[in-house]
Amino acid sequence: MPRTSSAKERLTEAALRMIWGQSYGSTSVDAICEEAKVKKGSFYYFFKSKSDLAVAALDADWRRHRAQLDTIFSPTVPPLERLERYFDFNYERLVEIKKECGAVLGCPLYALGSEICTQDTVLRGKIQEILDRKVTYLESAIRDAHAQGLIMAPNEKAKARTLFMLIQGALTQARIQNDVEVLHDIYPDALDLLGAGKVKSAA
Secondary structure, eight states, X not given: OOXXXXXXXXXXXXXXXXXXXXXXXXXXXXXXXXXXXXXXXXXXXXXXXXXXXXHHHHHHHHHHHHXXXXXXXXXXXXXXXXXXXXXXXXXXXXXXXHHHHSSOOOOHHHHHHHHHTTTOHXXXXXXXXXHHHHHHHHHXXXXXXXXXXXXXXXXXXXXXXXXXXXXXXHHHHHHHHTOGGGGTTOHHXXXXXXXXXXXXXXX
């Protein structure tokens, strides 16, 4: 097997798919190589360890979805519409994944992070880095919505983190129940969390 970028990409895709769908602990390097159709020697040409591969897989997945988030949270889109689009994005992504693999997988970052957080500080750090990047998108939308008088959320950083926990909790619950509909109607709860009702009452 030539040591090409194609082999590296197949390894990261296989790793994310298998670790997300099963678990980090139960997914071996041999199984990833077999799934990716890459020889084990080529694996160690690209990566020092399974942990190193997992970090690369998360980075690759982040790069794929960052462009979508940039579009969803574009400043040209009204701020509450950005948030609603993000909720729709998460729902539609879970629906698509369930069609592909037959199960609701929730968020790969939370699934992996909850498993390895006490075992692998490097991997934990990468997961936290990507989670923090996602929260900044929510911060910008909340800040703009508050500035426009649409919600009551003067501390956008705190509200963004609380809102993100709501979303991630729903994604995790959807995985536990194997039911995408857990995500379907939580946007009104997000608006309540952000004080949209207080703004309407004041008006």
